[in-house]
Amino acid sequence: MIIKIGIVGFNEIAKRHYSEIRRSNKFEISTIYDENESGMFGRAEIINDFKKFIQTNPDAILICVTPNELINAVSTCIKHTKHIIIGTILPKNTSDLRELRYIADTHKATLTPCICDRFNPVIDSLNKSLSKEDEIYSCDIFHQIPKLGDDILTKISVCDISVMRYLFGETTHDFIAYFTNITNQTSSDNVNILYKTKNHVLINISNSLCGDTSQYLIRVNAKSGVYFADIINQKLHQINENGQINLKVNNKDTQLQVMYDKFYDYFSGNNNELVKFDEIINIKELFEK
Incomplete structure (x- = not known):
């Protein structure tokens, strides 16, 4: 089984993930969406039309936007997939993390933070x-x-x-x-x-x-x-x-490669050894007590 991953946000973080994903025989990039970019990056097409991006039917979406844009990006993407990988730095505020968890729970989806x-x-x-x-x-x-x-x-x-x-x-x-x-x-x-x-x-x-x-x-x-x-x-x-x-x-293997191997195992219904989103919230809450 090959898992198709779509990427939202075209930045240096996205490029690092792209390099790791394209080396794997378990994944392929469906396309890259960025509202300010278009063209080709390696073998992947970059488009600035989100509707066309979704029409490529990604199995999972990797989000690489700024922390301030993350809630909006997750809210939009989660309507189209149950598997979202957050490649960017997570929001500073714990309240934003709780909101992201609420969005995921509401849509019965999984958020995988890229803490590898x-x-x-x-x-x-x-x-x-x-x-x-x-x-x-x-x-x-x-x-x-x-x-x-x-x-x-x-x-x-x-x-x-x-x-x-x-x-x-x-x-x-x-x-x-x-x-x-x-x-x-x-x-x-x-x-x-x-x-x-x-x-x-x-x-x-x-x-x-x-x-x-x-x-x-x-x-x-x-x-x-x-x-x-x-x-x-x-x-x-x-x-x-x-x-x-x-x-x-x-x-x-790099730690990012291993993380994607673990994600593949989880997506395939095997053991879930990924970092849980609830764990990140729980850790941040330690500093608030």
């Missing part, structure tokens, strides 16, 4: 190693993206908590978040998050939009030793009483 860090090959390898551990005590994350002015929760923190839930379980206890506004008085640029899981794993997440380099580092303290994961440079090793052990990372 949990499908990173280093995360996958780390998860397999941790599944063999008798006990896990704590985990520290340092995640920095040098993008001043962005919403740090939507850009980094929600994704990191989603990864932690994938590794250690969904239940969150004793949640505390500390914010600083070093470079911008109207928007937080550094966050430190502390909480523990149902299994009493202590989580410490440090997020930053400052600095000159992107970094994404995870350290896990477990019974057999300490794991060190460098997500960006795709390295994973463990240090124990015998020294350092380099662990294998299967970097054959």
